[in-house]
Amino acid sequence: MNDVENNARGTAVHAAGVSLKDLRKSYGSNEVLKGISLDVAPGEVVCLIGPSGSGKSTLLRCVNLLEQPNEGTIHVGGFEATDPDVDIDKMRRKVGMVFQQFNLFPHLNAQQNCTIAQTKVLKRSQGEADTVARANLERVGLGHLADRFPDQLSGGQQQRVAIARALSMDPQLMLFDEPTSALDPETVGDVLSVMRNLAKEGMTMLVVTHEMGFAREVADRVVFMDGGVVVEEGVAEQVISAPKQSRTKEFLKRVLDPTHIDISE
Amino acid sequence: MAMTARQRAKVSLYVQAGIFVVAVAALILATDWKTIGNSVFNFAKIGPMFPDIFLIGLKNTLIYTALGFIVGLSGGLLLALMKLSSFPLYRWIATGYIEFFRGIPALLVFIAFGYGVPLAFGVQWNVTIVVMISLGMVAAAYIAETLRAGLQAVPKGQLEAARSLGMPQWRAMVSIVIPQAFRIVLPPLTNEVILLTKDSSLIYVLGLTASQYELTKFGRDGISSLGAGLTPLLVAGAFYLVITIPLSLLARKFESRSARTKR
Numbered sequence: 100m101n102d103v104e105n106n107a108r109g110t111a112v113h114a115a116g117v118s119l120k121d122l123r124k125s126y127g128s129n130e131v132l133k134g135i136s137l138d139v140a141p142g143e144v145v146c147l148i149g150p151s152g153s154g155k156s157t158l159l160r161c162v163n164l165l166e167q168p169n170e171g172t173i174h175v176g177g178f179e180a181t182d183p184d185v186d187i188d189k190m191r192r193k194v195g196m197v198f199q200q201f202n203l204f205p206h207l208n209a210q211q212n213c214t215i216a217q218t219k220v221l222k223r224s225q226g227e228a229d230t231v232a233r234a235n236l237e238r239v240g241l242g243h244l245a246d247r248f249p250d251q252l253s254g255g256q257q258q259r260v261a262i263a264r265a266l267s268m269d270p271q272l273m274l275f276d277e278p279t280s281a282l283d284p285e286t287v288g289d290v291l292s293v294m295r296n297l298a299k300e301g302m303t304m305l306v307v308t309h310e311m312g313f314a315r316e317v318a319d320r321v322v323f324m325d326g327g328v329v330v331e332e333g334v335a336e337q338v339i340s341a342p343k344q345s346r347t348k349e350f351l352k353r354v355l356d357p358t359h360i361d362i363s364e
Numbered sequence: 365m366a367m368t369a370r371q372r373a374k375v376s377l378y379v380q381a382g383i384f385v386v387a388v389a390a391l392i393l394a395t396d397w398k399t400i401g402n403s404v405f406n407f408a409k410i411g412p413m414f415p416d417i418f419l420i421g422l423k424n425t426l427i428y429t430a431l432g433f434i435v436g437l438s439g440g441l442l443l444a445l446m447k448l449s450s451f452p453l454y455r456w457i458a459t460g461y462i463e464f465f466r467g468i469p470a471l472l473v474f475i476a477f478g479y480g481v482p483l484a485f486g487v488q489w490n491v492t493i494v495v496m497i498s499l500g501m502v503a504a505a506y507i508a509e510t511l512r513a514g515l516q517a518v519p520k521g522q523l524e525a526a527r528s529l530g531m532p533q534w535r536a537m538v539s540i541v542i543p544q545a546f547r548i549v550l551p552p553l554t555n556e557v558i559l560l561t562k563d564s565s566l567i568y569v570l571g572l573t574a575s576q577y578e579l580t581k582f583g584r585d586g587i588s589s590l591g592a593g594l595t596p597l598l599v600a601g602a603f604y605l606v607i608t609i610p611l612s613l614l615a616r617k618f619e620s621r622s623a624r625t626k627r
């Protein structure tokens with residue numbers, strides 16, 4: 100119950116780090132991740148940026164083993180995810196994931212979306228699960244819409260429920276895969292502000308995003324990926340405002356000024 | 365004689381209606397109404413069918429259908445999951461089963477389980493067990509295909525979201541994927557029940573005691589005992605429609621509901 104109160108008040112109780120070493124992943128003969136090493140310290144917020152097809156989603160999905168890497172090691176908190184004997188489900192409880200398409204359960208209302216894994220996986224009582232769900236829905240500003248079904252919510256509201264759903268498991272690490280890319284521009288801000296608060300509370304976050312403003316403001320570090328390798332990484336402000344690599348410069352020029360058309364491509 | 369397309373369509377419609385009226389009139393005139401009245405619409409003599417066709421026949425038809433459906437649904441779900449399994453042996457078994465039972469007449473299955481198996485293995489089965497197995501095994505094959513399509517219609521992201529919350533595969537299927545698949549397959553599943561209701565009549569090939577009679581058996585017995593011609597069959601048929609038409613309406617309602625909301 101202590102954990103719950105702490106979380107509802109908004110303090111990350113535990114935070115887990117991530118450590119990837121020489122991660123490789125291929126689909127058939129197409130090598131998508133070509134040896135990625137990346138560390139995220141407990142409580143750190145890292146934004147992953149890069150062009151379409153560079154392997155950002157694949158990397159993120161490897162962290163909680165939605166994709167099996169071919170080579171390399173993954174450590175999440177105390178777990179070695181790449182250990183063949185690891186209890187994947189136990190590890191995933193510590194890792195919240197937020198998808199571009201929300202993936203809310205359409206047959207359950209917002210509240211039930213947030214309780215089902217608590218009762219079925221963590222074996223919490225219905226009463227306790229409801230309390231936790233309620234607190235997390237309040238936390239994302241949707242306590243008043245707990246009865247709504249996903250198709251009665253806007254995209255931005257759905258995504259915030261998805262965040263509340265993940266938070267209800269008391270994760271020590273949150274993975275976000277372009278959480279605002281499928282949203283109408285006017286609802287992007289709500290989702291980003293929820294994420295900003297989460298970062299302030301000390302949650303460890305690995306975020307794939309094209310929102311450079313968010314990355315600059317919230318991220319401790321930014322990692323730029325292209326063609327399955329990490330091209331450049333560093334302090335957010337430095338990578339975004341003064342990139343060293345030409346590929347990073349090219350990419351940022353395109354993202355920051357969408358009207359810019361690169362004729363060489 | 366120049367006519368617009370619209371006028372032509374109108375004339376064509378009148379001609380079709382005219383042909384139809386003439387055909388019906390000819391049929392009515394040519395019919396020997398007296399004979400038909402005695403052999404098909406002889407409602408005066410069917411009194412003895414009641415109330416048993418209602419209390420026993422309708423009741424048994426409903427029970428047999430329900431038993432067949434319960435077995436068919438459980439078996440069908442198992443087969444559908446096997447067919448979607450990543451383990452090839454399961455897929456082969458399920459495919460073999462489905463193709464076999466969809467490919468042979470249900471009547472053969474009833475005969476096999478009603479006479480063949482008891483004879484070959486020296487077991488004594490009562491009618492209820494035979495109906496459950498025969499109807500259930502055939503239904504399982506059809507329902508499996510329906511459910512498989514429903515399971516595959518649930519977006520992959522649903523399973524991923526469930527797994528990412530720490531649910532094991534089976535739990536994600538039970539709590540997240542299967543409930544959504546059921547909503548999708550509700551209309552075809554209702555149609556499946558209609559087919560089962562009619563197939564339950566195949567039990568007539570077995571020796572039934574009076575308390576095990578279902579609608580069709582009442583109809584057949586009525587033909588030989590009442591001297592009212594085919595009228596008893598007409599009565600039995602009407603009772604089937606009492607079951608199947610509401611089901612049909614229900615299926616349509618499910619359909620329009622799922623068309624209206626994606627949920």
Ligand SMILES: Nc1ncnc2c1ncn2[C@@H]1O[C@H](COP(=O)(O)OP(=O)(O)OP(=O)(O)O)[C@@H](O)[C@H]1O
Pocket residue numbers: 126131149150151152153154155156157158
């Ligand atoms: N399941 C899969 N099977 C085969 N190839 C895949 C699969 N998933 C991803 N890929 C390929 O891997 C590469 C990297 O994909 P990924 O989704 O990780 O890119 P991304 O950086 O997230 O791109 P985006 O910004 O468009 O989301 C792409 O070339 C893609 O076609």
Ligand SMILES: [Mg+2]
Pocket residue numbers: 155156157276277
């Ligand atoms: Mg992606």
